[in-house]
Amino acid sequence: MIPALRIENLSKVYDNGFEALKGVSLSVEQGDFYALLGPNGAGKSTTIGIICSLVSKTTGKVQVFDADIDENFPAAKKYIGIVPQEFNFNVFEKAFDIVVNQGGYYGMQAPLARERAEKYLRALGLWDKRDVPARTLSGGMKRRLMIARALVHEPKLLILDEPTAGVDIEMRRSMWDFLKKINAEGTTIILTTHYLEEAEALCRHIGIINNGEIVENTSIKALLRQLQREVFIFDSVEEL
Ligand code: ADP
Ligand code: MG
8 A cells, every 4th residue: 555645855955054854754654643743943844844835845755645746736735634833814714714715725616615614613613613703713723723624625644733732731632532533534644743742642653853854763652662661771770
């Protein structure tokens, strides 16, 4: 089976000469729940931006299912739903319209986009807020609105950039439950986070990125075993 996402030797030098990615390679299997974990400034959003063609790459290759982003971006775009780290809403944009309009971006006819918007706003507990201007919603609600927007065309790959940063713990848990459910239903999910706890609660595989380089690429289970061993070694040294 081809991977949902394959990145090969991706590099990015920004216009000011800063080298944000230094040869990133990773592969995410279909059906996986994958975390890209790393501190602020590691290169997570740059990587996500390149996958969605919001940021240009310097070198490298990105393949989403059977579509190379350089050779067939329209096909790659359809496979992906993206929840960006930061977003702005226009003054009067209503929650429902934001989701429906996104459907149009994917070439959906209005009736289908409206049907899907209702489905996902209900699933995310936002149906009561459908006529409210999005910018007046709480941080957690805005984030859930962006998840509904990302799902309106029912993508095979959902990518979330720090989805629970600044979201309170209760809301974080209900968002986790929602993501687990759609992953169990078959959607491949990639999220970036700087919380190991979040990766542990949700993901099967993990890539650790630091200074634009993947420093670890493993399963969550193997990573936790390794950390336990390191703590154990550390404890034994302390006892000496
Ligand atoms: P992360 O999402 O992991 O916090 P980013 O991908 O946003 O990291 O940023 C990686 C590095 O690239 C950071 O040092 C950041 O300051 C730098 N960077 C991001 N965008 C730009 C830009 N437009 N121009 C120059 N440097 C940038
Ligand atoms: Mg970021």
